[in-house]
Amino acid sequence: MRRAAVMMVAMLAAGGVRAQTAYVSNEKDDTISVIDVKSMTVTQTVKVGRRPRGITLTPDFKQLYICASDSDTIQVMDLATLKIVHDLPSGEDPEQFTLHPDGRRLYVANENNNVVTVIDTQTRRVIGQVDVGIEPEGMAVSPDGKVAVNTSETTNMVHWFDADKLTLLDNTLVGSRPRFALFDKEGRTLWVTAEVGGTVHVIDAATHKERQTISFAIPGIPKDKIQPVGLRLSNDGKLAFVALGPANHVAVIDTASLKVVKYLLVGRRVWHLALTPDGSRLLATNGVSGDVSVIDTERMEVLKSIPVGRYPWGVAIRP
């Protein structure tokens, strides 16, 4: 009886979701899981290069770029056929990357050799490299395309550089082991997660000065197990979602007050997040439990966990 009710709620909830497709990289299986968001099922699993981590969609949603870290390359997958059509030169050990708003330049963090590599995805050539701190990880480009940032995990800084000239502009010290950076839509604020510091840093993009540090507290979970990694902002910019790693929760932050409004229980070692283009669902990859949690962003509820491969890492969703 209760199960039937739950199923109905789930079906009703799913009824409001358009057909959208999610792609999840499985770090240990060397595969990409393809998920139909509406039915919340894996429809296909595709073999790719070794240790796939960061993934991102092209603006036309026709291709998926995959950081195959241990293959030292970025693979380009055609989403109509799910075949790898070619590789991009990536530099050594690519982990995360971001596409410039021009849809052409790709900024790649090379974790092993302390540089950011910029690639022209059309000519498939390296345009340039920028020296940054130790273990570069998070990458972001401002919405106006002028400034790029990288976070370095052992140097614990945000490095700001000119996206065209590739010259270093400034460095902002943040919490320990910064993993992910994201500009808000207006380009006014940069959000940075610090995994070991256990904090999220809200930084003014004009002055490069920190506006606020956000900490987390979940009853029954030791503070040092709260390790923020992935972060997304809702389409209207009012909420921020933060994956808290081995704390097994996603925090929901009100961006006006910069206060945590809710913690959602997900799978084990939640890593990265993606919102569906319509904003109705948030998908979270759970590394240790090997599944993806589907969160209804309106009800703030976890609807389902979808088993995928071993150590799911990145997630990207197209309409």
Next chain:
Amino acid sequence: MPQLSTPARAILAIVMLLAATPAAPAADIRLGWLATGSGDEGLDGLKLAVADDNASGRFLGQAYTLEPVILPPGGDAVAGLKQLADKAIRFVVADLPAADLIRAADAAAATGLVLIDAGAADDSLREGECRRNLLHTRPSRAMLADGLAQVLVRKSWKSWLLVVGPEPADRLYAAAIRRAAAKFGARIVAERPWTYTRDAQRTAEGESVALTQGVSYDVVVVADEAGAFGDSMVFNTWEPRPVAGTQGLTASAWSPVHDQWGATQVQNRFRAQAGRAMTERDFAAWAAGRAVGEAAMRGRTSDPARIEAAMRGSDFTLAVFKGRAASFRPWDGQLRQPILVGWARAVVAVAPQEGFLHPFTDLDTLGSDQGEKKCAARQ
């Protein structure tokens, strides 16, 4: 080897300084290395830390330098420390025997110099013989034994046969094992000494079988820090039982095969620099050098007093690639950190294990805890 005369030692030190130290810029942060004997183990870890500190510090206008003083066997640690102190070095990472470390710490007590022990695992240095100007990045024997005990107890391998070698270090390790057994509810069903004789008919291989007969247990725990017999006991017991302790399944601060939580990156950096795998001693020295750098960068200061205060502060954290932030315990100066449990080819578990609870942080289930008040110098 005879002890070097003072001039010879000074020349040795100067040669090393010239080899290791680049021209020092104005606002620099200087680290010293003080160790006995030859070999680069430990020192290579500190070199990597200084390289890491410089790679990050350059963005803040900080430069880090390293000055090693390596003593001949039996060399005078106090004189070695003085050489470093005379160069206004306030942070010295040391790999010294416990007695030398205490003499050096006492000699430096009034100078404001901080010694970071990256070599001695002795519990006495964290307890009865603790010193206020000593920090420890190498886990104590108690921490290692506690980590191993948690893993064994969680598997319900709770009854142990303890085999103890003849060296003083073996007895210290055995004491830590006994303490861990009592702490986590394991039982030592029998304790047997390993005795080496010159009888040509006896071999380590044969002894192992004989020593493990006649009693029922889950695990053989060996206390053999020098590696005299433990390895030959693995797969060589009377009953089919695993071997743990100083050989077999071991607990350590670091392992060359550890690859979780970003450890691959630091392992790769170390291998590229040193041309070999990173050991536990290298890791402890690396953590010491990084702790100084982390405190200096967080505080944006090159002032040694402020760096030390930041390092000892309650909000200080150090990322050590083991899934949890490390920090210094105020009650004994020990770096609290996860302990890896595994063998040569794999890390199979990490302590603290789930279920071993603590009112403050489960990392403090490993080693001597605040409430035990064993370090009088810090009470």
